[in-house]
Amino acid sequence: MSESDDIKTLEAKCFCGSVHFTVDIPKSSLPLRTHLCHCSLCRFSLGSPCVFHTNFPEGITPKFVEPSSETNMTPYFAVGVGDSFNFCSTCGCHIAAIGLDKGNWTVATSIFTDYGPETFQIGKHIYSKSVKGGGIAQMLSHVGGRELDVFNPPEDRPDAKLVESEPEVGADGKDRMRAKCHCGGVSFTFPRPTEEVINDEYMSTFVSHVDKTKWHACFDACEDCRLVNGTHVVGWSFIPLALCEPPIKPDLLIGTAKTYRSSPDVLRSFCGTCGATLFFAAEERRPTDRQQVVDIATGVLRAPEGGMAENWLTWRARISWLDSGKRFDGEFIEALQEGMNKYVLEKEASATKDAGTGWTPKDAIDALNSLQTPFDIIEARRKAGIRPDAVSIREMRTYLHRIGYSPADLDRLNVVHVAGTKGKGSTCAFVDSILAQYQRSLAIPGKTGLFTSPHLIAVRERIRINSRPISEALFAKYFFEVWDRLESSVKAEQDTLMAPRPIYARYLTLMSWHVFLQEGVDVAVYETGIGGEYDATNVVERPVASGISTLGIDHVFALGNTVGKIAWHKAGIMKYGSPAFTIEQVPEAAEVLRERAVEKKVSLQVLEIDPRLRAVKIRPDAAFQKRNASLAVALAETALQKLGVSVPPKTDPLPVEFVDGLEKVVWRGRCEVKPEGKVTWHVDGAHTSDSLKVAAKWFNEEISNRPGPRVMIFNQQGRSEAVDFLESIQKAIKREGQPAFDHAIFCTNVTYAATGYKRDFVNRQFDPADIDKMTMQHRFAKKWSSIDPDSTVKVMPTIGHSIDYARQLGEGLPEGESVQAFITGSLHLVGGALGILEKADAL
Numbered sequence: 039m040s041e042s043d044d045i046k047t048l049e050a051k052c053f054c055g056s057v058h059f060t061v062d063i064p065k066s067s068l069p070l071r072t073h074l075c076h077c078s079l080c081r082f083s084l085g086s087p088c089v090f091h092t093n094f095p096e097g098i099t100p101k102f103v104e105p106s107s108e109t110n111m112t113p114y115f116a117v118g119v120g121d122s123f124n125f126c127s128t129c130g131c132h133i134a135a136i137g138l139d140k141g142n143w144t145v146a147t148s149i150f151t152d153y154g155p156e157t158f159q160i161g162k163h164i165y166s167k168s169v170k171g172g173g174i175a176q177m178l179s180h181v182g183g184r185e186l187d188v189f190n191p192p193e194d195r196p197d198a199k200l201v202e203s204e205p206e207v208g209a210d211g212k213d214r215m216r217a218k219c220h221c222g223g224v225s226f227t228f229p230r231p232t233e234e235v236i237n238d239e240y241m242s243t244f245v246s247h248v249d250k251t252k253w254h255a256c257f258d259a260c261e262d263c264r265l266v267n268g269t270h271v272v273g274w275s276f277i278p279l280a281l282c283e284p285p286i287k288p289d290l291l292i293g294t295a296k297t298y299r300s301s302p303d304v305l306r307s308f309c310g311t312c313g314a315t316l317f318f319a320a321e322e323r324r325p326t327d328r329q330q331v332v333d334i335a336t337g338v339l340r341a342p343e344g345g346m347a348e349n350w351l352t353w354r355a356r357i358s359w360l361d362s363g364k365r366f367d368g369e370f371i372e373a374l375q376e377g378m379n380k381y382v383l384e385k386e387a388s389a390t391k392d393a394g395t396g397w398t399p400k401d402a403i404d405a406l407n408s409l410q411t412p413f414d415i416i417e418a419r420r421k422a423g424i425r426p427d428a429v430s431i432r433e434m435r436t437y438l439h440r441i442g443y444s445p446a447d448l449d450r451l452n453v454v455h456v457a458g459t460k461g462k463g464s465t466c467a468f469v470d471s472i473l474a475q476y477q478r479s480l481a482i483p484g485k486t487g488l489f490t491s492p493h494l495i496a497v498r499e500r501i502r503i504n505s506r507p508i509s510e511a512l513f514a515k516y517f518f519e520v521w522d523r524l525e526s527s528v529k530a531e532q533d534t535l536m537a538p539r540p541i542y543a544r545y546l547t548l549m550s551w552h553v554f555l556q557e558g559v560d561v562a563v564y565e566t567g568i569g570g571e572y573d574a575t576n577v578v579e580r581p582v583a584s585g586i587s588t589l590g591i592d593h594v595f596a597l598g599n600t601v602g603k604i605a606w607h608k609a610g611i612m613k614y615g616s617p618a619f620t621i622e623q624v625p626e627a628a629e630v631l632r633e634r635a636v637e638k639k640v641s642l643q644v645l646e647i648d649p650r651l652r653a654v655k656i657r658p659d660a661a662f663q664k665r666n667a668s669l670a671v672a673l674a675e676t677a678l679q680k681l682g683v684s685v686p687p688k689t690d691p692l693p694v695e696f697v698d699g700l701e702k703v704v705w706r707g708r709c710e711v712k713p714e715g716k717v718t719w720h721v722d723g724a725h726t727s728d729s730l731k732v733a734a735k736w737f738n739e740e741i742s743n744r745p746g747p748r749v750m751i752f753n754q755q756g757r758s759e760a761v762d763f764l765e766s767i768q769k770a771i772k773r774e775g776q777p778a779f780d781h782a783i784f785c786t787n788v789t790y791a792a793t794g795y796k797r798d799f800v801n802r803q804f805d806p807a808d809i810d811k812m813t814m815q816h817r818f819a820k821k822w823s824s825i826d827p828d829s830t831v832k833v834m835p836t837i838g839h840s841i842d843y844a845r846q847l848g849e850g851l852p853e854g855e856s857v858q859a860f861i862t863g864s865l866h867l868v869g870g871a872l873g874i875l876e877k878a879d880a881l
Contacts (some may be wrong), residue, residue: 039782046297048075048157050100050149052196053265056110060101061145064753067095069159072147073189076173076345077165078201079116082220084132085308085315085335086269087174087257087345092158093136093815094143099130123313125268129298130308130315132268146268153366155182156258161697162187167365168200172343176270177377182369202339204718208283215350215542216340219314221618223294228281228334230350235278244655245792246352247398247510253277254400255336256352257378259363261286261369262300264310267315270370273336274318283513288330290317310869314338322790323839355382355796356404361806376489380409398508400797402517403497407800409542426572434577437540437548440527441520443555443578451487451554451562451681453578454673457570458587458731463490463668464705465587466565467669472699473561473677474505479695480779482681487562487573491543492871495878501550505704516553521543534677542576543567558878561677568593571610582638584611584621585669589627590728594759602626609634611785618642619672621665637860647673650692654732655701658709660735667700674699709736716848717857718744719875723865725754727766730862737860746855747847749841751871754862755787755801755814760819760863768825769863777829779860783843784818786864789873799870837870 044842046065051058063070068635070092080089102108108765111133113122121135121144134145147158160182166175167190168358170758175397193200206227209215215699234240246252255275263272279286286292295316307317318333341347355378357363382401435445454469456462472489477483488502495864498513504506508516524539539545547567561582565574570586586608589601597604605627612618618640620631628644635642647661648668656663674696675685686693692700712719720740741748750767754760785807789799808814815833823831834840848857861871873879 042278045141047159047309049151049266050145050876051106051151052126053147054126054129054131055264056128056296057126057131058103058106059577060103061094061098061100063098063157064095069157070147071162072158072160073162073164074160074175074178074186075164076175076273078199079119079123079220079390080165080738080816081173081337082115082201082218083114083170083312083314083346084267084269085219085337086335087267087273089132090147090160090490091144091148091269093749094145096142096305099141099143099355100145106596111791112310113312114221116312125308125313127294128265129424130296130306130313131266132313148264148366149269149271152411155369157186160186162189164254166190166191167193169345170200170202171346171348173345174374177381179377181373192461201340205342212472214283215347215589217316217334217338218340219294219309219312219316219338221294221312221314223311223460224290224292224314224338226282226284226286228277228283228361230335232281240325241278241331242611243820244278244331247400248352252350252352254354256354256356256358257345257374258358259366261362262304262731263318263359266298266300266306266364267335270367271357271374272315274333275336275339276331277334278328279319279330279332286492288319288324288327289335290332302328304319318864320749322789352398352604353378353382354404355379355401356407356861359507362810365497365806368548369744374790379405380504390609399514400496402514403797404509405521406497406542406545406552407797409539409545410801411541419801424607426552426569428572431576432572433536433540433546434544434574436536436576437524437544438551441523441548441552443551445577447555448551449580449594450561450598451551452483452677453581454561454563454583454585454612454677455564455566455575455578456564456585456587456669456673457573457611458585459604459726460606460732461587461588461662461669462565462585464663464666464708465673466490466563467703467705469503469563469674469702470502470704471564471676472670472674474743475679475695475702476506480683482678482683483560485559487550487557487559489547489550489554489562489755490565491546492566492865493798495798495863497546500546501553503510503553503559516549516556517795520549520552523871544574546629561681564795566608566611569597569607571607571612574608576611579613581611581613581616582680583673584613584616585712586611586631587666587669588621590726592726592800602630606634607639608624612638612640612642614639617676618639619645619669641710643672644671648672648688648692650688651700653691658739659699660732660736660878662732671696672683675824707872709733709863710872711855715845715856716851717859718859719859719871721868721872723859723868724862725757726876727763730763730865731766731770733862734767734860737858737862741858744852744856744858746858748778749781749783749785749844749847749857749858749859750779751785751837751861751867752818752845753785753787753867754817754863755809755866756815758817760814761817764818764821765825768822770827778826779829781830781832781844781847782819782822782826783832783834784815785837785840785867786812786815787864787870788836790836790838799866801866837867839872841871841874 043061046064047060049060049253072092074090106642111124112127113124124133132146134143163175202780206214218225231245231390253275257271259271294311295307296310303321306320315335323328339347343349358549473486493499497505645668647664707723710721720737723735724730768778819831844859
């Protein structure tokens, strides 16, 4: 964009760049007023819910940037319309409606590179009565706080005609949905979900959780879709291609369709005559030809009930690629998201509750993600020096009261509370596993609960009963029970300065108490999130026992920049009247723990490695893990004694339940080895310098004497100090005369190459611009190149790309050799990788 005193030059181009122009607009005409047109021509010739148009001032036309020209557009002349609809002949992006008489341009605002509130402003709906049910207009009464005007011409005007569609049935007498572009050059049908689909582990994920006769659908605001379609958002439904009639091959060429490959593994399809977006097909959604699932643009669906096809589709509340949409037009996307939340809550409530399952699990995850604190707010708090304090605990007590409980109610859970910097998750897993063995042998405890963070694949992994993640249905049930109780209590209280609901991690903590109390859990193991003193879990007043694992430097902003300051926070979980345990600590941390124990009048026992573990096969066989196991043994013994189970004196060998619990523990994402053809994956999440050093040593020991290239896949998003952590890895496994790793790959935590994040992985706490630009990954790459100069260093946009790269390295290796791949760093990276490797829904 360039400008003079009176003129601003705006730039626009489609996805492929074949259509690229600038236009000079008088500043006095800015911002250009944008209208959302809902007429059938716009919807069916774009395959979108509406079109975003603005009129250039009279006499102003674009200047094409060579080699682009107007000949790179295909015009579509609809009968009785005084404009030609023009789209890119290569990628199908809608560009503009051009008047046939005066040549005036009504241009798509979604393709401008310099879109912003100073250049464009959405102000009006037009032809909203031309779509039955109101379509997307019903969600958008306001944008950016402005009420949108509405214009509807007389209903007898041809261009205002409401296109009615009739129900269709197939040869088998069953319902079918017609999909047809405006010109009719592409027309086909698909059925409701079949028994084959519903019973298929993969295809069933695209069937509505509310109503098995419907498919899932969503709005998508990703940049690629915006620039391939020419609108701010595209609606997609997800349908197995094999169900379409007439049959459509994987090349998506049916009737007048043309295709465009927007990335190596994504094929898109549009009508070559009218330009309607038709299909999106990603290779990762094609486990077999029969199971291939494609996205079909909802804008070409001819549903008798209207533009949202409510009798066929269950719409997801959350907009896909929300952050991408916000970066382009935050006002519009926020307004649409608010409207979709309301739409889903109102329109789908009766269907969901009639099914007896409450809201869908996906709705629960979407609602949960709405409680995340955005990056810009986190940064503002950081700059203002706002840290967790005693107010955090007071607020959690209030939320607990609002859902009907008091801290005293939590005593029924017999909580084992664990804090620490390294090993707290493993310690919790050991305790849970030991208790599970007693549950099998003595039926005590009757039910166990485990609350940990973060999750690896599915958020419900954080709340476990009898060592297993709660089911999707149970997660949704209890999530919305807490949601509704909080909403009701806020309405009753009226005056309050607190947010109606706590933020993401605190909400899950609150929900875990509700789950465990409702499910009758006898003992619950709780891992703190950050710190201890002001952590959301620290509302527990009378734990059965408290344990503090190894302490180190982490979460410096919230907890402090010395191990002593961090120890002060971790010691906050120790409570008067409850035994507390810790293991060997560095002197500074040990001293602070002792001081706080005296202050709290707590008996703190410092444990050495339990000599009874010599007879136990601890994995990995390392001192750090034996310390974790020793802490777990002491905590489990205390919990079992509280439950009335007799445990032998420490001079006796460990009972078989302890041995089996320690040896059979499953704690995913830590020290895992997964052979896969010519690649052996070594997976170990580690988020501090010390833990990365330990992880690297473990990897080095695992692969000793194994021939084949070494590959590292690493990320720690949003943590500038993590750049220096790389030195710990390099020093732990450096080789004489060879690089520490033959290949070092630094990727984002974005899961899939084609579809982005799995819903459970959405994280708004990081700067989206940094993720798009891969800022951290380039910093990691630069650092690694300096400390391991002979390594081949790559920066990859997704976890999927990184895994594919490692797999390709294995192709053609000699017999006996395999790629030794080390996936480490962020647990979000580790979880995403395991999800891809195992195609698992939860771990």
